[in-house]
Amino acid sequence: MASHKESIIREPLVTGKDITYAKVTDDVLFPVENKPNKAWWIGFTVASLGACLWVFAVSWTFWYGIGSWGLNKTVGWAWDITGFVWWVGIGHAGTLISAVLLLFRQKWRNSINRSAEAMTIFAVICAATYVVSHMGRPWMALYCLPLPNQYGSLWVNFNSPLIWDVFAISTYFSVSLVFWYTGLLPDIATIRDRGTGWYRRIYSVLSFGWTGSVKTWQRFETVSLILAGISTPLVLSVHTIVSMDFATSLEPGWHTTIFPPYFVAGAIFSGFAMVQTLLLVTRKVLGLENYITMFHIESMNKIILVTGSVVGVAYITEFFIAYYSGGEYEQYTFLNRFIGPYWWAACMMYGCNVLMTQVMWFKKVRTNIAMSWVLSIIVNIGMWFERFVIIVTSLHRDYIPSSWAMFYPTWIDVSVFIGSIGVFFTLFLLFIRVLPAIAMAEVKLLLKEQSEHGKRKQIEEGHLDPSQVEFYKENLIKFDSVDVSEYENA
Amino acid sequence: MDSNKKYWKGLEELNNTPEFVEKNKHEFAEPIPIEDVLSGDGLLGKTPRRDFLKAVGFGVGAVTLAACQKVPVHKSIPYLIKPEEITPGVANYYSSTYEGHAILVKTREGRPIKIEGNPNDVLAKGGLSAQAQASVLDLYDVNRVKAPVQGTSELEWSDLDDYVKLELAKLKDSGKKIRIVSSSIHSPSTLAVIADFITEFPAAKHVSYDAVSYTGIIQANQNSFGKAVLPHYNFDKADVIVSFGADFLGSWISPVEFTAQYVKNRNNKSLQSKKMSRHIQFETGMSLAGTNADVRIPLKPSEEGIALINLYNAITGATLPGSKKLSDNATNNAITIAAKELQAAKGKALVVAGSNDVATQVLVNAINAALGSYGTTIDLDNNSNQYNGNDADLVEFIGEAKRGEVGAVLFLNANPVYDYYNTKELTDALSKVPLKVSFADHIDETAAICNVVAPNHHYLESWGDDNAIAGYYTILQPTINPVYNTRQAEESLLIWSNNPVKVYYTYVRNNWDKGILAQGGLSGQKGWETLLQTGFISAAAKNGGSYAFSRDLNAVAQTILTQSTQLAASGDKKLELHLYQTVAMRDGKRANNPWLQELPDPVSKVTWDNFAALSLTDLKKLNLQEGDVITVDVNGSSIALPVLLQPGQAEGTLSVAVGYGRTKGGAVIESGVGKNAFPLHSFRNGTLQTTGVAAISATGDSIVLAQTQTHHSYEGRSVIREASFTEYKKNPYKNSGKDGAHKDYKSLWEDYSDTEYKTTAYNWVMAIDLNACTGCGACVVACNAENNVPVVGRDEVRRRREMHWIRIDRYYSFNEKGESITEEHEIDKLTNLNNVSVVHQPMLCQHCDHAPCETVCPVLATVHSSEGLNHMAYNRCVGTRYCANNCPYKVRRFNWFNYWNDSRFDNYLSNEHTQLVLNPDVTTRFRGVMEKCSMCVQRIQAGKLKAKIEKRPVKDGDIKVACQQTCPANAIVFGNGNDPDSEVSKALRSERTYYVLEELNVQPGIGYQVKVRNTTELEA
Secondary structure, three states, X not given: OOOOOOOOOOOOOOOOOOOOHHHHHHHHHHHHHXXXXXXXXXXXXXXXHHHHHHHHHHHHHHHHOHHHOOOOOOOOOOHHHXXXXXXXXXXXXXXXXXXXXXXXXXXXXXXXXXXXXXXXXHHHHHHHHHHHHOOOOHHHHHHHOOOOOOOOOOOOOOOOHHHHHHHHHHHHHHHHHHHHHHHHHHHHHHHHHHOOHHHHHHXXXXXXXXXXXXXXXXXXXXXXXXXXXXXXXXXXXXXXXHHHHHHOOOOOOOOOOOHHHHHHHHHHHHHHHHHHHHHHHHXXXXXXXXXXXXXXXXXXXXXXXXXXXHHHHHHHHHHHHHHHHOOHHHHHHHHXXXXXXXXXXXXXXXXXXXXXXXXXXXXXXXXXXXXXXXXXXXXXXXXXXXXXXXXXXXXXXXXXXXXXXXXXXXXXXXXXXXXXXXXXXXXXXXXXHHOOOOOHHHHHHHHHHHOHHHHHHHHHHOOOOHHHHHHHHHHHHOOOOOOOHHHHOO | OOOOOOOOOHHHHHHOOHHHHHHHOOOOOOOOOHHHHHHOHHHOOOOOHHHHHHHHHHHHHXXXXXXXXXXXXXXXXXXXXXXXXXXXXXXXXXXXXXXXXXXXXXXXXOEEEEEEEOOOOXXXXXXXXXXXXXXXXXXXXXXXXXXXXXXXXXXXXXXXXXXXXXXXXXXXXXXXXXXXXXXXXXXXXXXXXXXXXXXXXXXXXXXXXXXXXOHXXXXXXXXXXXOOOEEXXXXXXXXXEEEEOOOOOOOOOOHHHHHHHHHHOOOHHHHHXXXXXXXXXXXXXXXXXXXXXXXXXXXXXXXXXXXXXXXXXHHHOOOOOOOOOOOOHXXXXXXXXXXXXXXXXXXXXXXXXXXXXXXXXXXXXXHHHHOOOEOOOEEEEEEEOOOOOOHHHHHHHHHHHHOOOEEEEEEEOOOHHHXXXXXXXXXXXXXXXXXXXXXXXXXXXXXXHOOEEOOOOOHHHOOEEEOOEOOEEEEEOOOOOOOOOOOOHHHHHHHHOOOOOOOHHHHHHHHHHHHHHHHOOOOHHHHHHHXXXXXXXXXXOOOOOOOOOOOOOHHHXXXXXXXXXXXXXXXXXXXXXXXXXXXXXXXXXXXXXXXXHOOOOOOOOEEOOOOEEEOHHHHHHOOOOOOEEEEEEXXXXXXXXXXXXXXXXXXXXXXXXXXXXXXXXOHHHHOOOOOOXXXXXXXXXXXXXXXXXXXXXEEEEEOOOEEOOOOXXXXXXXXOOEEEHHHHHHOOOOOOOOOOOOOOOOOOOOOHHHHOOOOOOOOEEEEEEOOOOOOOOHHHHHHHHHHOOOOOOHHHHHOOOOOOOOEEEEEEEEEEOOEEEOOHHHHOOOOOOOOEEEEEEEXXXXXXXXXXHHHHOOOOOEEEOOOOOEEEOOOOOOOOOHHHHHOOOOOOEEOOOOOOOXXXXXOOOOOOOHHHHOOOOOOOOOOOOEEOOOOOHHHHHHHHHHHHHOOOOOOOXXXXXXXHHHOOXXXXXXXXXXXXXXXXXXXXXXXXXXXXXXHHOOOOOEEEEOEEEOOOOOOO
16 A cells, blocks of 8 residues: 555544554454453343244244235335345445445545454344345245256246345345355464464354465455455446336336336445444444544535435436326325325435435534434434335326325334344454454554654644644544643644 | 288287287286276276266266156056046036026036036026136135034044934934024025924924024015015116115125126116116215216214105105204205106116115115006016025024034024124024034035034035025936035935935925926927037016005104114214125125135225225314224224225225135134124124214224226326217217218328238137126136136235236226316325216227337247237246236236245145146246237137138137126127127227227227216316
């Protein structure tokens, strides 16, 4: 990586006093190498109770049948596919951060990519559980794979978007997993090197024999770049294909050509919101404020604002096209979002996703941690309602009015959804206990370029324009984690 | 070679160490722990690696061998001596009779599994009601009485006979009266058995009454013409039909027959000859006939008599007293129009009234006589025997019993404890009768208080005959050995009356040999065998004479007026009550039948409950919401019912269905279905009347009615297309879009159908005539029976999960100021819902050529056949439900639970016994798979196979699907679309044909024909 000195007017990506490579390692590995604190235990207990609820609710469903959910003859999908699309969408931020931002050399991604990728994998796991559990006969799920069989030439239906889904999701999951794990190798090797006993042996196996030689590093960089290249189209393809579950159908409200870009934007939108939700808490609990700084938070908020507005434009387009098409069924479907019995769901959707995120135009909001967190939750809720509105509100009143019906969730529906959140957090909390939540090796790269010491020295030597020094100091002050007095003498 | 070469294995052998020598002494290098094993220590020892491998090897081998054992086998026992006529897998059909209709009973391997109308049936030409279709399930009902019962214990028939005979003999001496209480009997042999019984016991008398009575008509005919009979109505001969509350298409006298007659003047054939009858209905609640009427006018019970007087005066120019303007101007206009039209159609006009009031019916007779209806649309000479009960007889019997004059009562096909309006009076009276015998096949309300229950056969187990209308004799023959230890009631009567003939079969034969057979030109054994095959004989009909009405009507009018005054509900929270029968439940005799309970009411679409139907005005006035429970109090009898908003309900009235609220007689009944409305009847002017004044009060409770349809307007969508008859005459294409108003839709895709079945022999398609369909729902039950469709119960229907493969969509639209209002937001603005039009649309899988369900199924579980059918492969289905979501018609049904093996759904599929009704040609479906109409693919295959064996192509009409077969209106035509001469091709070529949602270009295989209403443009 570049070895030049960074300009003082660049906002620092890692803050804190006397940051050294060793300190980075110590800070990041603190939760991995020590007993978990109280906060972790509380979180883990709650999350694993949620996971148990999921096991219970899904077992109940498998035992009694899908009838234990609130679906009916008219509304064949509701909380299940809503949850599925929601989780797949959340999974998008990880790949975007790790692959696309890598290709665009957005170095600030280095501090957050690890957690975001882990989140991706866990979210895709949650989505995949929905794929199986929503089936009437989940034990026959293998029929969805193009396996050789004894039924003559009986293959899967390659015309069906659900089959595209199977390929899309499984490809996405495996590539994300490989990318994530490749990135983890040097960090696992660090843990191995610092550990002893069985602990060392486990991480030794997990590190795949990382030696840290120049050749290894070189290959590591190459592989990362290649995987980034492979992953980048996936960011677009996965949610495009998920959107085709709807777009290729005949349902008014689903049959919409704008769905692929609209869904991708929505996915990135919700993915970043979830990263924000998680990291704002994680950095506090694990004491990683120096690595996930206000700069990161604000950057992510900007992305949320942009994608949220893209989604807003898509919403408006949908309404315009419904009006312009002259199709009476489509017109009714979109009118029904507001005047029908599910008007409140549409209000949640448009309100949370478009109206609420507009406050992020204000820098004060973008750089306010509490507000960022609340807004990220609002976006998560809004995006859930987006899928609910698309699925349930479209289905419940389609072509033949005699079949119009309402959907009422049962406690099993709710439990499966809450449970899947429990599964997600259980996995995430386990992850931050056993693996470094921040990509140490990549953060260390930043240190070298950033050279906090160099900048301070330059200031001391008075080579710099005082206004630039002022700007630099201002940047430091806004970091909630850094004591300004540390820089007073600068 | 050198021979002193030494080969050694291992250094030990070369060096010949002492250890090696020691070890080599034994066969095995290591000692075998035999001692340890024998002493038991071996089991405690450390398992060496080899032992582990041995154990694994043995274990795996043993498990493999054990797994080679056969899975449990359910043995089916083959016929030891195979009956000649039974080939496993091939159905046999036997002719029999259901309530006077000639039917065919389909049996498989000795089990009756389906009832089909006999195509030659004089009454309905092969059509059957929902009740008839459902009756086969009752045969296997596990709640039937399985053996004779005395008190609470079962006993042998001989013991029972001894007891009853002894008791009857005692009565003979004491001179006490014996009464046989039955519902109307129209079987000549049964009547002869009863007559013989009365000869043996002169103190005996036959009391005939009906739960839903027609005494009013019978008495009126006696008064007017001296003939105490129910006439035979000919709706097919009527150009103008005016009905005052008679639901002749749903429940009045002989609805299936009347449907067939009625549709004759309204179906495609009739329309093409530019002929369509005109039907005006005045009624309180919305009936099935009302939904089909061209003009329907809501009318309060208290105004019905006045309306008839006005009509009479308008037709004859007479001035009967009591004529006055009615409160609603539309009603007055309608009566003027009706009078004008009736007069214009003299001799081809028919006025019917549903009232059971003698005076009202006398007035109706006078109107009909004035219109010259007798001899044309009404036939008094070839009368109907379907109902002959007399309410006064039952009342008289109760009086006798109360006075302790009755020594024995025998209940034959009667359940007065349930359906008599004054239960307390009846039970008190019965408690004074020492011997009470019931022939009921269930322990119903009456059987429960009887000393003896001598369970009757199900009709499919019985011999017998029937004579529904004069000259039309049908035969009943058993199609299965009695399922339980039951005995035919007639046989019991024969035995108890010491009849020389003890076997009812012989009795029936003798009875037919005596004269009935000869009427059909048959005789002897051969004649009898012919009869068993044809199922009926039809004697030449007498000429229906015309009858003149010559009585003075002033007294009649006075009686009507007095009643009207009594009925007029005045005061707060009082409404005029109107009791009616639903198509599914009728009088409640078949209430234990889950198919019927789950059959949606054709009008309200409510299942599993009855309700109080109120108008919007009254709901608002009483500040009630739909589902609120109210108590309805009539003369001290009160029941609590949920409220339903019924468009078209006359303001100031409420309608309640009878037939619900049974309390005894089976698991379905005892699960609590509705409330009994029979106690709300009142006895006035010598008859039981269905009207009264009800006091209403809200209980504060609220429930959700289990409706299969909750949105009632069609939102102006082209799903439903209607035209008025005037428009149709001008332009037969009106509103069908077939004349080019709707364009041909181009497909993006290559039309594979062109290359596939368009060139094969068959393309199975269907045509449904919306103008013929009355919405009766018989097809729904027929489909249930044919295709093993699960019953899901009230709660699941509430969750909108009924499984019916065919449903009938019912839409309301409203006519205000000459405009048709179909959209919800406009309907919400209406202040009243009086001017309602109704349309029924049977909806089932459309078997689209571009089926949206097929492309989205991930596993190819639903695919297109080369004959144009959309198939379901249940075994392949994984249950993603995507197909159902993508179906624009929403006809796919998902198995939410394991309906055939889940204790929560024990209505019929899960019971080992009732499973015998299942059609073996159709698999039952596991939970988690999708199902839907298959166009009775099993019937298509059977028809093709038959044609193949006979080396010929399938002829048109060979294959009839279940819904089509039972339809009394012939609204459904199925057949080969590739044959231009087939009935279905002809029907689809009709100018009225349109396809539902054709603009989606899914190319549905079912064409609908535009609904035509015979309304003037002004009324439309």
